[in-house]
Amino acid sequence: MSFFYLTPVKGELPIHLLEIIINNRLEHLKTVFGGAPETYNEYVIEGSVYDNVGHFTLCIMVILCVNREFSQFFMKAELEQFKRRLAALSAYEMRSFSKKLLRTIKKYENVPTHVQSLEVLCQHLMLKEVAQHVCSTCVNNCTVHKISVNFKSCLPLVARRQVELRNGIAEIPCSRWKQYLVMLFSQNLKNRLNNTGFETLKSDPRIMGLLAEIRNNYTLVEDKTNVLKSKDVDKTSLYFPPCMLNLHQSLRKKHRLSHSQRFYYSLFLKDIGMPVEEAIEFWRAEYRLHPNGSHSCCHTWEKDEKKFLYGIRHMYGLEGCRKNYTSVNCQRIQSTDNACSEGGCPFKSFDSSKMAPLLQGCTEPVMSKINELKSKNMYTSACMMYMQSCHVESTGCDNSSFNFTPVKYYMTASKNIVN
Incomplete structure (x- = not known):
């Protein structure tokens, strides 16, 4: 499994364990959101089953909650966590990360446009020399390696004039690849939150019970009047x-x-x-x-x-x-x-x-x-x-x-x- 979260893990979990997982992840995200250094948490180990389950379950909660403030908190915290994890990857870990994503993408029947761009990037990052360069010797404005993608998949980079455009194809230099990975992660998460429906889950008392507890826990931290x-x-x-x-x-x-x-x-x-x-x-x-x-x-x-x-x-x-x-x-x-x-x-x-x-x-x-x-x-x-x-x-x-x-x-x- 990858901390890019392309697909959820399959299986069964008891509801009490699911509650522990999402509460621990929520506390962890609050720490990340506040800019504090991360502490060890067995339920948020990158690439683990708990990490995957916690991410996708909180996505469901955000969709069902329909709370703009909570949604923005979740988006910003998950994005910041992804940046931290990405920055900490060694060349070997970057190659492993890319290979896992490519194996997942191969299982897609219809690959979304942003995932197609992710596939192109991972095909380069899985190469030993390229990964070593990106994770160690690559500096600002480095153009040793480039990838070519549809300009629509990197509009923020186009707007900042950070890529070269030729006939609707954008060439992204290696100095921008990590930045581009963060953009793709954000785009994938937004797509999931905006285009996924879980109306049927509103009739499930277990899910609604978890949702009520998350609302309480989030309010407790944000609302200082609730301090005991x-x-x-x-x-x-x-x-x-x-x-x-x-x-x-x-x-x-x-x-x-x-x-x-x-x-x-x-x-x-x-x-x-x-x-x-x-x-x-x-x-x-x-x-x-x-x-x-x-x-x-x-x-x-x-x-x-x-x-x-x-x-x-x-x-x-x-x-x-x-x-x-x-x-x-x-x-x-x-x-x-x-x-x-x-x-x-x-x-x-x-x-x-x-x-x-x-x-x-x-x-x-x-x-x-x-x-x-x-x-x-x-x-x-x-x-x-x-x-x-x-x-x-x-x-x-x-x-x-x-x-x-x-x-x-x-x-x-x-x-x-x-x-």
């Missing part, structure tokens, strides 16, 4: 799902959480809008307090400040392997053994007495339906039933428990918050 501050967590907890509300209440009561539950809760706060500096302030305030009651955590802020700072920054992708962690879904929480922990899914693990403080305001008819769903092991559906009963105006959920997450619960429940 440490001092506002208590009032915001009114919209937390019971599993995270339980962790919040336990933390406020004992001022400590076990390692795994602190990790889950930290990622939840991060994904609903808490920046790293606010996260440090939040945990500093709690772990400076003397612990109450029984707990499995022996840390204090004074003794372990360096560990806490590193751990928090690590979760935000600022330390270590620079991986940007995301919060877990309901299925993961429900599958974890919480016998010796204060966490877990309340609808699965808690008895009625322990559930009561978390489900305040729940009417008897709703509670009866929740218990019925619990008896059928439909814990996520029970959680969604509770959410809809408590936030009647916030039913912007697709009513599918498929890959539901605590973050999705919060995003749905908090839509009517008035700042």
Whole structure:
């Protein structure tokens, strides 16, 4: 596969993995768009299956979203990423890149005009001497090698008088080939976004669920009014799902959480809008307090400040392997053994007495339906039933428990918050 993305990979992926792939790619593109140096991300390794799937799935999301700002962000970020990757290619990698594209183009029944020009360029770049020249010794205004293409496929170069024109044929010098590759990539991406229809996918709740989450994630980063501050967590907890509300209440009561539950809760706060500096302030305030009651955590802020700072920054992708962690879904929480922990899914693990403080305001008819769903092991559906009963105006959920997450619960429940 090539990072030019001529064709999508074929196969099947579970929806939760697809969600992880596109969220990681979106975060990566935000980094690229902001001009920051790239960090390692296993889901955006160039030429990998995840890289291909993430690109084409986000293309679908951009088409379905019909949001000009988001579309422009995606175009600019993908283009900048392509430029970075292209500039980093060695002569050997350039030849490999060209050969992969030529193999893909050969499978086309009807080759588009811009792809025909790409084919001509790749036929030259696959040659050893040419690739070495372009990637090492080629300088500005170098004309050692040239390709001939229809002038319509390189109009920006024609407009800037950077090519020679003869009878409608443009001769592009080797000093412009990388620039021309970027133009062809942009043209191919625009063609895909403008001339592809996915109307039938609008009836697929899985795709629309992914689209809703992407809208939320993109808005969270761009809209600074959605930043969650440490001092506002208590009032915001009114919209937390019971599993995270339980962790919040336990933390406020004992001022400590076990390692795994602190990790889950930290990622939840991060994904609903808490920046790293606010996260440090939040945990500093709690772990400076003397612990109450029984707990499995022996840390204090004074003794372990360096560990806490590193751990928090690590979760935000600022330390270590620079991986940007995301919060877990309901299925993961429900599958974890919480016998010796204060966490877990309340609808699965808690008895009625322990559930009561978390489900305040729940009417008897709703509670009866929740218990019925619990008896059928439909814990996520029970959680969604509770959410809809408590936030009647916030039913912007697709009513599918498929890959539901605590973050999705919060995003749905908090839509009517008035700042």
